[in-house]
Amino acid sequence: MKAFIPEIHRSGDIRAFEEKISRISMRVLVEGTRGKSSTVMLLEEMIRGTGARTLAKITGESPQIIHNGEHIDIFRERDNILLDYDNIPSVISHDVDAIIFENQAITPYTMRYIHHILRPRHIIIPNIRIDHTEGLGNDLAEMTENFARNWLVTDELKHVYYSEPIPKVHDLVFPILRDFAGQHPRHVVLHDVSIPPEYREIPGIENFCNAAAFMQSTFGIHENPAPFLRRITEKLKVKVNCRSVRYVNAAKINDPISLIHMLRYLLRQTPEQVALVAYFRKDRVGRSDIFEDFFGEIDEKFGDRIERIWFAGFGTGHVFKHLPPRLREKTAINTDSDDIETIIATAEADNLIVIPIINRVNPFMDRLYAWLEDPEKAGTRTRYAFSAVSGLRELPASACPEQPPADMMFLTARDKNF
Structure with missing residues (x-):
């Protein structure tokens, strides 16, 4: 896979970017709280299918640009907080007919800055659910208002597509978006994308429905849902490793509403008991607080199907205190990487699905997934290193020197500051 190393020569590149972006008529921005990367990749594939030359960008855990279907890793040579650091050189370096970029949900300022430099004509919002309360708003209503204000950054008319399969979320979010759009008809046309009743229980279905609605409205093309449904149901299947330990890849589900939606879908597919393994990050305290409030609902809906819980990371004792009594009896706190073999062995002995x-x-989580996916290879202890240049990096046992490279420091698995 190729690597893209963004470089900016400030004044000249910015002028070139502004000229080039104005010549690309199809400018699509995907934002919201969940499913952005998946939706970007769907849209890139669909738009490329019309014969257009495409450039897409996804952020998050593994930032990439996608040029005409080819995925290219973004390698950042230095720490850089400028949001145009990736976007400007990505656009300058590729001749395309359409751009489809992900807008990270960090703060209202960062979201609006991306609107300012990309000037989108189409905005896709797969969903807005409670998360990122440290920066986006204290509750779902405030978060929704902040997303709506993005539409006023530029004067161009934008078509906004919003969908939400969970009725209680849709009934709170959509009226705020509708009222805001009604107040600013010169800036926005809002599309309330419906989701067929037979699909509403499928986690992530809103990604496809939004992309399909965009393609129908913009190109008059009807997208067949069958291939997407096969992909998403395959991702949601219970996987089995060589030790017959079963697991589901759900760690990227960062908000409680989406987690409840996923658990409801999963537990209808199997009668087996499950084990939850949760990691709480020091830099996502707001997310931890949100889950504290939702564990009661999780217990009410699924408590009889949850056999064991392990808490790892920062502030596990605080979260533990807020658990319902039934879940508290099943929960181990202060879990670290040394306990992962115990988690795997327990799941194996008790026939539990690890989530x-x-x-x-x-x-x-890197080490947990290593054990879940290939426990034979994971038996050798993994070490991690951190560099101001390349960030956190896993070092396989065969590549672990006695001393770290000059720009690295080793971090132990017990370090609770991750």
């Missing part, structure tokens, strides 16, 4: 949840990007 990692809440935060994916951390060394603990």
